[in-house]
Amino acid sequence: MKKTLLAAALLAGFAGAASAQSSVTLYGIVDGGLRYTSVSLSNGDGASNFGLGYGQQSGNRFGLKGVEDLGGGNKATFMLESGFDIGNGTALQGSRLFGRQAWMGVESNSWGYVRLGRQLNFATEYVGIPVDPFGTGFGQLNMGAAFGVANTDRISNTLKYQTPNMSGFQAGVGYSFATGNTGLYTADAGGGTSGTGYNFASSNNTRQLTLGAKYANGPFYAAASYDKIYSEAGLTQGRSASISSWNLAGSYDFKVVKIAAGYGQTRDGAVLGQGGGGAGATLAGNPVGTGDLIFAPAVGTNSYIVGATIPVNPVSRVLLSWTMLTPNTNMKDIYNAQNQTAYNLAYTYDFTKRTNLYAFVGTMQNVGTVDTAKSTTVGLGMRHQF
Template structure:
């Protein structure tokens, strides 16, 4: 009897060890509430909307993530993540099944990771999410309104490498053979548009993207830098491309966490997720209102700024504040009467549990998309649950 019990215990132990080496997790997030939006121009054009708002603090999603230990400290990892609209059940990210993320990777604590598929660029991963008090959420309130390349920029058909953590320092490099982004080209950048569809191993016929990043974290201090270069398809000729670099950081003083950042984008505009805000769509003269994720324009350039604060009220609630600005270069001002875009943002979140919280927010933006007199005001509240 004792031998039988011992054997059963050993078998149970081996089964537990085996299952611990390989796992698949289902996870997700549901975010819904109410939102009021008002956009206007000085000529009287505008719109006011009030109703249900979805994915306000964070985009709605469900996904699968897995890991398998294959020995020697090496692990195979994957993430398949889908974005959806709770109000009607439809898929987001252009109807992609796994539009938020779809990648397979190999990693090791001693040499880092390699991942292949659809994934975030390093500007979003290193600069946007960690530095922005709004975590690239809350619609027009997040820093992506000024830092387009850090506005949840997902690149398809990409391969990324990240170093291991070396005393708080990490760096990464990635390249997308066909980033999947739509593009619009001014006359001096080849003209026309591209849909961003398809790869078919015809790399030169697609928009490609190089992404670089470095970060350092040590206790309350965090700093990061990123660089992205987006190349137009060769069919556009003239080697049209957009470049963008950013540097940002934060320091947690416990009573308040201060964040700040600066960036430059040249030879075009990177709109990112939800780029070209609703206010900008009321006017057709600004280069940033063109309907595309990336606008290739050799004469266009912008500078980006952010100052943000996270103020813990108590262990379960915090106040978020930020100011962002996007300044056009002289060519944009002359050609499109572009003006400085400024935004003032405020939010409050309260955690009921580790998985569920409520929030309220308000944001005001002047000269949306650098369009003169375009204004946008957003106010909302909602609840978010993670599982």
């Protein structure tokens, strides 16, 4: 009898140890509220709408994260993350099942990680999310309105490597064999897409190289990124076309205020970013963009941001930023492009660690460098994380 009890106890112990080394976590965000949007031109064209707004501070999502101990300090990992519109229950990111992220990998504290699948580029991971006071959320208020390549740029069929943390320094490199993002080639005024599939002939796909480096030491943070995007042959009729974009940004936390600043350049086209998320049927379309690529030889922009996060008390913060997107001489001459400027303000209040209230207002002049195009948005809502 005692041996039976001992054996049962040992088996239970082994089972507990095994389960402790492997886990799967369900997580997500639900975010909704009200929003007013006004878009106008100096000639009187425009629209203003008021209604429900979804995924305003953070895109609505649910996902699964998993990890298994492989021994020797190595782990097998995966993430499957789906974006959805809580207004009507439909999937976002082109109706993909796991459109936000879908990857698997192996990692270790000693050598870093290798991942493959649909992932974020390093401009988003290293520059956009950590530096932007709005965390690449709040629609047109985030820095992605000026730094398109850092605005939650998701690229499919990507192989990524990141180094381990070396006294605060990390770096990474990734390559997408087929990004799955749509594209426009202005030289022919035509359009095309690499699709969601994967063709093994490289020229049949829109490809992307992404590089990044970051350093964090106490209140100081700095990061750099570089992305090179190559068009598919069918889009450019066999001619060579690519977009290059690099960014430098950083922040310093003085406790009473956290200051952020950044600068970047994009040449031979534009990355329009992910837009404002699900807006609801009653709201005006987001003028900033929907994740497309524009291949435009000899066209370029410079990007700027200055921002601040001000803690009011332990449960509330004020977010501020100014961004600017300046076109080069070719854009001014050909398209009469003008400087895009934006002023942004938000307030968040934490009811708990998982649930917060937010309010925001932002105004943007010369949206998308279009002369006199103006966009103003005001909203409030609640976000719950689980």
